[in-house]
Amino acid sequence: MCPRCRGEALLWARVPYGWTNREGGRVEGRSGVVLCPACDARAPGAAALITWFHVHGRADDEDEEFVRLLVRWATGVSVPPLDEHAPEAENERWQRGDL
Numbered sequence: 409m410c411p412r413c414r415g416e417a418l419l420w421a422r423v424p425y426g427w428t429n430r431e432g433g434r435v436e437g438r439s440g441v442v443l444c445p446a447c448d449a450r451a452p453g454a455a456a457l458i459t460w461f462h463v464h465g466r467a468d469d470e471d472e473e474f475v476r477l478l479v480r481w482a483t484g485v486s487v488p489p490l491d492e493h494a495p496e497a498e499n500e501r502w503q504r505g506d507l
Contacts, residue, residue, distance in 0.1 A: 413446050
């Protein structure tokens with residue numbers, strides 16, 4: 409399921425991302441992202457991969473065309489920057505009974 413529109417997602421993948429912490433050190437991680445035909449149709453590299461799924465139906469990691477399209481899409485995926493204040497704000501909403 410797509411977390412943005414709640415529609416059906418075609419693919420879930422973990423992509424690398426990172427940020428710089430307060431001390432200036434690099435923090436590396438991975439984040440899960442989805443490929444959604446509704447939300448991602450105009451995203452770089454997504455249209456060709458969405459079309460591939462509509463034609464072939466299922467992913468096959470041995471299919472060279474699929475792997476090429478997947479890599480092209482994944483390198484263009486943008487993970488939103490970490491909001492270090494989000495956990496505090498969510499906790500405050502929970503404490504107030506808003507969640």
